[in-house]
Amino acid sequence: MSGTLILVRHGQSEWNLKNLFTGWRDPDLTEKGVEEAIAAGQRLKAKGIKADIAFTSALTRAQRTLGLILKELGQESLETIRDEALNERDYGDLSGLNKDDARAKWGEEQVHIWRRSYDVPPPGGESLRDTGARVWPYYMTEILPRVLRGQTVLVAAHGNSLRSLMMVLDRLNKETILKLEIETGVPIVYRLNSDSTVASKEVLHG
Numbered sequence: 001m002s003g004t005l006i007l008v009r010h011g012q013s014e015w016n017l018k019n020l021f022t023g024w025r026d027p028d029l030t031e032k033g034v035e036e037a038i039a040a041g042q043r044l045k046a047k048g049i050k051a052d053i054a055f056t057s058a059l060t061r062a063q064r065t066l067g068l069i070l071k072e073l074g075q076e077s078l079e080t081i082r083d084e085a086l087n088e089r090d091y092g093d094l095s096g097l098n099k100d101d102a103r104a105k106w107g108e109e110q111v112h113i114w115r116r117s118y119d120v121p122p123p124g125g126e127s128l129r130d131t132g133a134r135v136w137p138y139y140m141t142e143i144l145p146r147v148l149r150g151q152t153v154l155v156a157a158h159g160n161s162l163r164s165l166m167m168v169l170d171r172l173n174k175e176t177i178l179k180l181e182i183e184t185g186v187p188i189v190y191r192l193n194s195d196s197t198v199a200s201k202e203v204l205h206g
């Protein structure tokens with residue numbers, strides 16, 4: 001066994017609440033999102049987890065979630081690396097549109113394909129494969145080597161950047177990825193083997 005990788009999707013954002021496609025837009029957390037982030041930190045603390053380093057995206061909702069978690073862990077000054085490689089999928093022309101309005105305009109099935117398929121990009125935006133094309137190399141070069149050295153690495157990011165990562169960790173394919181939904185503010189704790197495969201996975205629900 002090597003180290004530990006903890007993935008957390010940011011808490012509820014203002015645009016999650018309004019049901020808007022967000023992507024690279026930068027809304028803050030709602031009150032509920034703040035509470036979810038604090039609860040995530042408390043659950044990690046209850047497990048006795050301390051991080052050695054943290055990674056997050058270039059977007060406020062993920063950074064703020066990370067800050068609230070680190071506060072609960074008593075690790076506010078932990079080394080933190082922010083990189084847009086971990087940003088949410090770029091939702092392109094859908095950004096800022098209401099998800100129900102989009103379903104009314106383009107149909108339920110088309111919108112589901114844009115949201116959950118592996119390789120169909122929303123207009124002007126990134127498919128999950130495109131998102132993975134920036135997340136996977138970043139994971140391989142910056143995150144995984146630290147886990148393999150035995151560190152505990154905390155990653156606060158987004159629904160689709162984490163889906164692309166979990167596709168690899170959980171060995172999902174083009175079909176099985178369609179069903180993967182990641183809850184806001186729920187830490188997922190992976191222990192990795194020394195060959196980078198997953199030794200165990202625990203989802204820290206409330």
Ligand SMILES: O=C(O)[C@H](O)COP(=O)(O)O
Pocket residue numbers: 020021022023088091115158159160
């Ligand atoms: O960017 C967004 O709109 C959300 O954070 C993720 O949206 P999705 O569940 O539609 O992929």
